[in-house]
Amino acid sequence: xxxxxxxxxxxxxxxxxxxxxxxxxxxxxxxxxxxxxxxxxxxxxxxxxxxxxxxxxxxxxxxxxxxxxxxxxxxxxxxxxxxxxxxxxxxxxxxxxxxxxxxxxxxxxxxxx
Amino acid sequence: xxxxxxxxxxxxxxxxxxxxxxxxxxxxxxxxxxxxxxxxxxxxxxxxxxxxxxxxxxxxxxxxxxxxxxxxxxxxxxxxxxxxxxxxxxxxxxxxxxxxxxxxxxxxxxxxxx
Numbered sequence: 001x002x003x004x005x006x007x008x009x010x011x012x013x014x015x016x017x018x019x020x021x022x023x024x025x026x027x028x029x030x031x032x033x034x035x036x037x038x039x040x041x042x043x044x045x046x047x048x049x050x051x052x053x054x055x056x057x058x059x060x061x062x063x064x065x066x067x068x069x070x071x072x073x074x075x076x077x078x079x080x081x082x083x084x085x086x087x088x089x090x091x092x093x094x095x096x097x098x099x100x101x102x103x104x105x106x107x108x109x110x111x112x113x
Numbered sequence: 114x115x116x117x118x119x120x121x122x123x124x125x126x127x128x129x130x131x132x133x134x135x136x137x138x139x140x141x142x143x144x145x146x147x148x149x150x151x152x153x154x155x156x157x158x159x160x161x162x163x164x165x166x167x168x169x170x171x172x173x174x175x176x177x178x179x180x181x182x183x184x185x186x187x188x189x190x191x192x193x194x195x196x197x198x199x200x201x202x203x204x205x206x207x208x209x210x211x212x213x214x215x216x217x218x219x220x221x222x223x224x225x226x227x
Contacts, residue, residue: 008153034215043204043218044156051213088155090216095161095169098144098210103155 003027004091006104015113019076023089023104026070030091031099033065033072038086038106047087048074079111117219119205125225126195133191134222138207145188146216147180148204149173156204162188163210195226 003026013019025033032051036044050056050063050072062075072091076083086106092099118137126132138145143164148156159178160170164185174180177195182188192199202223206216 004155006155032213036218043202043221046215046217049213049215090155098161098163098168098208100146100158100161100169101216102158103148105153105155 004089004102004104006087006089006107008105008107010108010110012110012112013079015079015081015111017079017111019079019083019109019111021074021076021087021089021107021109023072023074024070025072025089025091025102027091027093027102028067028070030093032092033063034090034092034101035061035063035072035074036088036090036103037083038088040086044088076109079109081111081113084109084111117205117207117217119203119219119222121222122220123223123225125227128195128197128226130195131191131193132195132224133189134203134205134224135187135189136205136207136219137187138205139217142207142209142217143185144208144210145182146206146208147188147190148206150202150204150221151200159190192224195224197226200224200226 034049035047038044048063064073088106089104090101145162147159150156162182202221205219
């Protein structure tokens with residue numbers, strides 16, 4: 001069973017703070033990891049992906065991957081109220097010549113002014 | 114190309130009826146995925162196509178569910194004899210494939226079975 005675990009939250013942070021979102025996965029064969037943002041009633045939109053150990057930065061977002069600990073995180077710096085959404089973590093496993101994402105249940109983030 | 118397109122956006126049907134959803138992926142993407150999402154849960158994988166070949170199906174995809182991707186372009190997902198438990202958001206995603214490519218989702222089709 002390939003599982004991705006996330007704390008459902010909500011995680012509440014003040015505007016301007018750093019939000020830290022975490023995810024663990026069970027399949028050591030997982031190749032790459034994705035963070036999606038999903039606003040209520042909307043479809044997921046890709047924020048970042050990472051497939052090498054270490055950190056990857058893109059603007060206010062930093063993804064961190066530790067394959068030994070099977071742990072992925074997303075840091076959001078200078079959090080804004082518009083960042084309030086559900087953040088979905090996904091890990092991919094190889095199948096049929098491609099990679100299929102398995103999603104966690106998501107963490108709800110609330111950024112309050 | 115403006116992204117992944119799904120139709121209809123909303124569908125209300127009576128229990129026992131058949132429904133069909135359509136997904137048009139990004140034109141250069143040869144991988145296409147169907148997911149189902151219920152409130153408070155992450156997307157659950159249903160099935161995956163590479164070009165016109167259906168290469169993997171989840172055990173969630175009962176025999177009432179069938180998906181096709183003729184000619185490797187658009188895809189359809191049909192649910193026969195719908196049940197109230199089928200009520201969910203059905204999401205389609207497409208990708209170029211490979212470990213370093215992301216997955217682009219459509220807006221989804223929200224199904225309500227009454």
